[in-house]
Amino acid sequence: xxxxxxxxxxxxxxxxxxxxxxxxxxxxxxxxxxxxxxxxxxxxxxxxxxxxxxxxxxxxxxxxxxxxxxxxxxxxxxxxxxxxxxxxxxxxxxxxxxxxxxxxxxxxxxxxxxxxxxxxxxxxxxxxxxxxxxxxxxxxxxxxxxxxxxxxxxxxxxxxxxxxxxxxxxxxxxxxxxxxxxxxxxxxxxxxxxxxxxxxxxxxxxxxxxxxxxxxxxxxxxxxxxxxxxxxxxxxxxxxxxxxxxxxxxxxxxxxxxxxxxxxxxxxxxxxxxxxxxxxxxxxxxxxxxxxxxxxxxxxxxxxxx
Amino acid sequence: xxxxxxxxxxxxxxxxxxxxxxxxxxxxxxxxxxxxxxxxxxxxxxxxxxxxxxxxxxxxxxxxxxxxxxxxxxxxxxxxxxxxxxxxxxxxxxxxxxxxxxxxxxxxxxxxxxxxxxxxxxxxxxxxxxxxxxxxxxxxxxxxxxxxxxxxxxxxxxxxxxxxxxxxxxxxxxxxxxxxxxxxxxxxxxxxxxxxxxxxxxxxxxxxxxxxxxxxxxxxxxxxxxxxxxxxxxxxxxxxxxxxxxxxxxxxxxxxxxxxxxxxxxxxxxxx
Numbered sequence: 346x347x348x349x350x351x352x353x354x355x356x357x358x359x360x361x362x363x364x365x366x367x368x369x370x371x372x373x374x375x376x377x378x379x380x381x382x383x384x385x386x387x388x389x390x391x392x393x394x395x396x397x398x399x400x401x402x403x404x405x406x407x408x409x410x411x412x413x414x415x416x417x418x419x420x421x422x423x424x425x426x427x428x429x430x431x432x433x434x435x436x437x438x439x440x441x442x443x444x445x446x447x448x449x450x451x452x453x454x455x456x457x458x459x460x461x462x463x464x465x466x467x468x469x470x471x472x473x474x475x476x477x478x479x480x481x482x483x484x485x486x487x488x489x490x491x492x493x494x495x496x497x498x499x500x501x502x503x504x505x506x507x508x509x510x511x512x513x514x515x516x517x518x519x520x521x522x523x524x525x526x527x528x529x530x531x532x533x534x535x536x537x538x539x540x541x542x543x544x545x546x547x548x549x550x551x552x553x554x555x556x557x558x559x560x561x562x563x564x565x566x567x568x569x570x571x572x573x574x575x576x577x578x579x580x581x582x583x584x585x586x587x588x589x590x591x592x593x594x595x596x597x598x599x600x601x602x603x604x605x606x607x608x609x610x611x612x613x614x615x616x617x618x619x620x621x622x623x624x625x626x627x628x629x630x631x632x633x634x635x636x637x638x639x640x641x642x643x644x645x646x647x648x649x650x651x
Numbered sequence: 652x653x654x655x656x657x658x659x660x661x662x663x664x665x666x667x668x669x670x671x672x673x674x675x676x677x678x679x680x681x682x683x684x685x686x687x688x689x690x691x692x693x694x695x696x697x698x699x700x701x702x703x704x705x706x707x708x709x710x711x712x713x714x715x716x717x718x719x720x721x722x723x724x725x726x727x728x729x730x731x732x733x734x735x736x737x738x739x740x741x742x743x744x745x746x747x748x749x750x751x752x753x754x755x756x757x758x759x760x761x762x763x764x765x766x767x768x769x770x771x772x773x774x775x776x777x778x779x780x781x782x783x784x785x786x787x788x789x790x791x792x793x794x795x796x797x798x799x800x801x802x803x804x805x806x807x808x809x810x811x812x813x814x815x816x817x818x819x820x821x822x823x824x825x826x827x828x829x830x831x832x833x834x835x836x837x838x839x840x841x842x843x844x845x846x847x848x849x850x851x852x853x854x855x856x857x858x859x860x861x862x863x864x865x866x867x868x869x870x871x872x873x874x875x876x877x878x879x880x881x882x883x884x885x886x887x888x889x890x891x892x893x894x895x896x897x898x899x900x901x902x903x904x905x906x907x908x909x910x911x912x913x914x915x916x917x918x919x920x921x922x923x
Binding site for chain 2: 374375377378380381382384385386387388389391392393395396397398399400403453454456457460470473474475476477478479480481482483484485486487488489490491492493494496498499500503504507527530533534538541542591592593594597598608611612615616621624625628631632635639
């Protein structure tokens with residue numbers, strides 16, 4: 346198993362015997378780490394690589410009625426979504442949703458993250474834990490909670506009607522408004538987490554220095570705090586954007602069928618229409634968009650970090 | 652004079668209470684769906700409405716009679732338990748290899764191990780339902796479990812790596828010099844050191860699998876629905892309070908996980 350590299354490395358070793366020992370250790374090490382990695386690699390091949398590869402292959406097949414798949418190699422499944430204005434609208438809607446949710450989420454998460462980054466409270470750890478704990482609760486349950494709050498007889502409408510502020514219930518579910526509100530809340534913990542980590546260079550001493558040099562509160566914020574927290578804000582925005590454009594549960598439940606984004610479209614193409622190749626092509630398109638955004642994101646963070 | 656006075660006053664003096672209130676309200680927004688679910692699970696209103704008319708435990712008492720929920724709960728528990736064992740068994744050695752050995756392409760292997768988190772779960776779910784069709788794995792335990800391995804595996808690798816990174820290897824070297832074999836070194840020295848990461852990774856894997864809805868929906872909706880899939884279906888058709896009691900139980904299970912992770916290694920560290 347020992348390749349030429351190990352032998353070459355061995356040549357560099359002074360003293361033959363030590364080199365032999367090194368070589369034996371290397372061989373043993375190599376066997377050990379390969380044995381340690383093998384189960385994981387196999388596990389991911391089966392549960393991750395094969396499904397994706399199979400799906401990409403499927404996207405070049407042809408769909409026929411009743412879920413029949415014709416084995417072939419064609420780009421037809423891509424031509425339809427790329428030429429049909431309906432799919433352009435769905436893609437655009439998905440993007441819009443991602444941008445709006447990303448911006449709002451950053452807006453509501455920023456004060457919390459700023460507070461958590463600079464608080465000296467002895468409950469700091471607990472407060473951080475509370476802010477990110479919802480991440481580990483079911484998205485279905487949290488979306489259901491929003492349905493209860495925003496529904497026709499929900500908390501918001503009942504309260505407003507009770508106070509006599511509205512006559513008819515506001516339409517807050519089964520549309521993009523509901524989906525947006527739900528997603529902003531659901532992705533808040535991710536944004537807060539990303540921001541706290543990105544606030545590394547934020548330093549209270551800098552603010553004090555700026556303040557004692559005569560800067561007003563507003564200019565301390567706009568000239569010191571905001572620029573220093575920009576990397577964290579950007580990371581959080583892109584993370585939420587990426588999560589939003591691929592999310593399914595919330596658009597499905599709070600959208601109630603009237604919000605069509607790429608994820609719900611993929612689901613409808615599979616369960617409703619059984620057009621597997623077409624659903625696969627839509628997934629590949631989503632995956633490509635995703636990859637592009639992540640590439641841009643990594644470029645940006647590298648630039649900001651360096 | 653002005654600047655002198657300012658020096659002795661804490662900054663953001665005026666803004667402080669307003670900022671505090673803002674942060675409090677944002678916390679309230681963040682926790683609103685969870686809090687509201689708890690409130691209505693005890694409300695006696697027959698249909699979902701506000702304000703609650705009275706206190707009742709009837710939704711909780713009805714739960715054991717809801718056979719779909721109980722069946723879903725059983726599927727989810729079995730799946731999550733097996734998934735946890737599998738991802739620990741393959742994830743901990745993998746993390747060990749990444750941390751304790753030097754080899755070419757290590758960075759690439761690590762990225763590969765964490766990459767399932769970067770792929771939208773709906774895309775993965777579609778890939779699985781397509782691949783599992785000809786293999787007759789759809790609507791089987793094996794299918795759901797294989798599906799969940801991909802999305803839980805990165806958490807175990809990450810938390811174990813985190814524990815490994817904070818420890819030095821001198822204890823292990825010492826044990827080896829004193830004549831302990833590789834397995835003894837692992838069991839008696841390394842494992843106790845990385846225990847927090849392993850526990851945190853295990854419970855996170857359990858809850859992620861237990862709450863996972865999209866892959867389960869695609870792979871096993873018609874034949875072996877998990878609890879989140881049952882809840883999803885139920886909520887889609889009727890938003891009454893029966894599902895609220897169930898949701899509270901799901902929230903409590905998550906809470907237990909959160910407390911364990913926070914205790915053993917810190918939630919922020921484990922999820923970052």
